[in-house]
Amino acid sequence: MKIVVLVKQVPDTFGERKLDTTTGLLDRDASEPIIDEINERALEAALQQKDADKSVEVVALSMGPSSATDALRKALAMGADRAIHVLDDSLAGADVARTTAVIGAAVASEGFDLVVAGNESTDGRGGVLASSLAETLGVAALTSIGELTVDGTSVSGVRATEYGTVTARADLPAVVSATERAPEGRFPNFKGIMTAKKKPLATVTLAELGVGDSGARSTVVSVAERPARTAGVKIVDDGTAATQLAEFLASNRLI
Amino acid sequence: MPNILVFVETSASGELRSNPAGALSAAAAIGTPVAVVTVSPGSGAAVADTLGKLGAAHVFIAESASAATLLATPQAAALAAAAAEYDASAVLIEGTTDGRDIAGRLVARLGAALLADAVALKRDGDRLVATHSVFGGAYTVESTVEDGPVVVTVRPGAFEATSATATPAIKTVALDADGSASAVIDSVVEEKAVSSRPELREAKTVVSGGRGLGAADKFVLVEQLADALGAAVGASRAAVDAGWIPSNHQVGQTGTTVSPDLYIALGISGAIQHRAGMQTAKTIVAINKDADAPIFDVADFGIVGDVFSVVPQLIDAVASKN
Ligand SMILES: Cc1cc2nc3c(=O)[nH]c(=O)nc-3n(C[C@H](O)[C@H](O)[C@H](O)COP(=O)(O)OP(=O)(O)OC[C@H]3O[C@@H](n4cnc5c(N)ncnc54)[C@H](O)[C@@H]3O)c2cc1C
Ligand SMILES: Nc1ncnc2c1ncn2[C@@H]1O[C@H](COP(=O)(O)O)[C@@H](O)[C@H]1O
Numbered sequence: 001m002k003i004v005v006l007v008k009q010v011p012d013t014f015g016e017r018k019l020d021t022t023t024g025l026l027d028r029d030a031s032e033p034i035i036d037e038i039n040e041r042a043l044e045a046a047l048q049q050k051d052a053d054k055s056v057e058v059v060a061l062s063m064g065p066s067s068a069t070d071a072l073r074k075a076l077a078m079g080a081d082r083a084i085h086v087l088d089d090s091l092a093g094a095d096v097a098r099t100t101a102v103i104g105a106a107v108a109s110e111g112f113d114l115v116v117a118g119n120e121s122t123d124g125r126g127g128v129l130a131s132s133l134a135e136t137l138g139v140a141a142l143t144s145i146g147e148l149t150v151d152g153t154s155v156s157g158v159r160a161t162e163y164g165t166v167t168a169r170a171d172l173p174a175v176v177s178a179t180e181r182a183p184e185g186r187f188p189n190f191k192g193i194m195t196a197k198k199k200p201l202a203t204v205t206l207a208e209l210g211v212g213d214s215g216a217r218s219t220v221v222s223v224a225e226r227p228a229r230t231a232g233v234k235i236v237d238d239g240t241a242a243t244q245l246a247e248f249l250a251s252n253r254l255i
Numbered sequence: 256m257p258n259i260l261v262f263v264e265t266s267a268s269g270e271l272r273s274n275p276a277g278a279l280s281a282a283a284a285i286g287t288p289v290a291v292v293t294v295s296p297g298s299g300a301a302v303a304d305t306l307g308k309l310g311a312a313h314v315f316i317a318e319s320a321s322a323a324t325l326l327a328t329p330q331a332a333a334l335a336a337a338a339a340e341y342d343a344s345a346v347l348i349e350g351t352t353d354g355r356d357i358a359g360r361l362v363a364r365l366g367a368a369l370l371a372d373a374v375a376l377k378r379d380g381d382r383l384v385a386t387h388s389v390f391g392g393a394y395t396v397e398s399t400v401e402d403g404p405v406v407v408t409v410r411p412g413a414f415e416a417t418s419a420t421a422t423p424a425i426k427t428v429a430l431d432a433d434g435s436a437s438a439v440i441d442s443v444v445e446e447k448a449v450s451s452r453p454e455l456r457e458a459k460t461v462v463s464g465g466r467g468l469g470a471a472d473k474f475v476l477v478e479q480l481a482d483a484l485g486a487a488v489g490a491s492r493a494a495v496d497a498g499w500i501p502s503n504h505q506v507g508q509t510g511t512t513v514s515p516d517l518y519i520a521l522g523i524s525g526a527i528q529h530r531a532g533m534q535t536a537k538t539i540v541a542i543n544k545d546a547d548a549p550i551f552d553v554a555d556f557g558i559v560g561d562v563f564s565v566v567p568q569l570i571d572a573v574a575s576k577n
Contacts, residue, residue, distance in 0.1 A: 167443075
């Protein structure tokens with residue numbers, strides 16, 4: 001079985017993230033680029049299949065600027081067998097439709113039984129890539145799954161929605177997406193870090209994938225930064241804090 | 256006026272989910288709102304009337320035997336059919352878990368562009384311009400699509416209901432959904448709305464609890480204050496991870512983004528990822544026993560104190576004000 005894990009490099013959410021207010025694009029110098037935590041969970045889901053069955057091959061795939069190599073090396077250190085980096089200058093600022101088309105072409109040319117993505121990225125937060133990719137590839141999408149169960153022919157899991165929980169399954173090949181409720185990614189061990197340097201990491205361009213320009217595109221019109229919030233009153237409870245708060249709420253018509 | 260499709264989510268038994276009034280109003284402001292529902296055969300008529308009352312000029316009812324058994328594909332097929340039927344210039348879909356799946360399929364199916372997580376929409380000549388609140392509200396970004404079909408995921412709860420009642424023109428079609436490339440739903444457990452508590456995304460007041468509550472049985476304190484204030488219940492990721500509350504209550508970077516009039520954080524440190532989901536609230540109150548907790552940097556009223564002594568007193572003080 002071949003599992004392709006989609007890995008996106010994002011600005012670390014622990015840092016101050018910035019947009020370039022003229023282009024609307026991410027200011028890549030403002031914060032440290034890291035592998036998105038949700039993709040470590042997606043990778044973990046794939047690696048657990050490999051733990052159970054050594055014949056499972058795990059391929060990490062990323063589309064992004066040259067720095068995305070670091071995210072892929074991390075995936076290799078965690079235990080992925082190989083990595084593919086779709087790298088092309090014309091991809092800067094690619095929207096969801098274009099990202100889907102490009103990743104779709106890369107995954108199709110690689111071949112797969114299962115694709116595992118994150119349910120949403122912490123920078124884009126579009127949360128549509130997995131289903132859009134499944135439509136592009138003509139396969140089932142089983143999205144927003146906490147814990148995956150994979151057998152030789154199908155994948156199943158429980159998805160938590162705003163309204164409750166849904167148990168669902170799909171025949172392979174399929175695209176799935178993992179949520180934060182999926183197990184955390186493992187730490188790379190020393191051996192993993194050492195072997196990661198020797199594992200294959202292939203770079204492909206759009207020309208090699210045969211992807212042309214896509215149709216409709218979304219573009220940024222304007223970007224405005226909001227002033228940061230400032231701290232208000234802070235009191236130390238001396239037994240009257242609750243009454244003072246109730247007064248504050250009442251005088252602001254909040255109760 | 257261009258036709259604007261609005262996808263309306265229904266439960267497995269065909270009842271309307273959440274409140275599509277906001278999305279219908281958003282559509283009415285930029286064109287003629289056409290509500291699209293996908294239901295099991297025979298259960299569409301009941302919702303059409305309600306959708307008219309919420310402002311839909313047309314209701315497109317796609318009846319499919321697999322409406323409740325296949326994941327997203329019947330709904331995407333219904334929207335693609337409706338887009339052709341009404342020559343729609345845009346499709347609005349609430350950005351829920353299901354809504355985003357449907358949007359993803361539709362974008363690929365129509366060769367459309369996506370405007371994701373819109374909090375406002377306007378028309379600028381022929382173009383549709385969406386406003387997005389990015390990085391936890393640190394930036395306001397406007398985006399558009401130069402030409403071609405547009406799919407918009409709208410942030411749940413971000414749009415006010417303003418539309419007047421309409422008597423909708425109703426069209427019902429039978430939809431054959433091909434299940435070969437779709438996930439199959441085996442079972443659904445709907446979370447019962449707890450008492451009359453408002454929905455997190457739409458509530459005017461949100462009371463959230465974090466790791467500081469210490470244990471599942473102590474988390475009820477959060478619920479008690481919420482009920483005293485008529486508020487929705489939220490939580491930090493730490494509280495969700497601990498299993499004290501279901502994940503759909505998580506507020507933050509990877510949870511729900513809320514913008515209520517009043518947000519009260521109990522025993523929450525205010526990690527940057529939590530703040531990303533609540534710092535656009537009008538008024539923020541924090542109770543935390545650590546005077547250095549970062550939540551105080553964004554709080555309008557902060558109390559350095561123990562939630563177990565302050566909150567019960569607060570519940571009493573609120574009761575005596577009412
Ligand atoms: C990619 C990513 C996404 C994330 N997304 C989210 C998200 O969406 N939402 C989210 O919340 N977090 C998110 N996090 C996690 C975040 O970094 C924090 O770990 C989390 O918010 C901490 O939750 P907490 O404040 O409840 O716990 P803690 O940070 O442990 O804080 C508990 C607080 O309770 C106080 N306390 C303890 N006892 C009492 C008492 N008796 N009375 C008063 N105060 C008390 C303590 O002083 C402390 O400040 C994310 C992290 C990552 C990496
Ligand atoms: N440029 C990219 N390269 C690789 N994977 C991606 C990329 N963009 C999105 N993804 C995958 O799609 C998931 C959801 O992303 P999004 O739809 O942008 O929220 C991510 O967690 C990744 O698994």
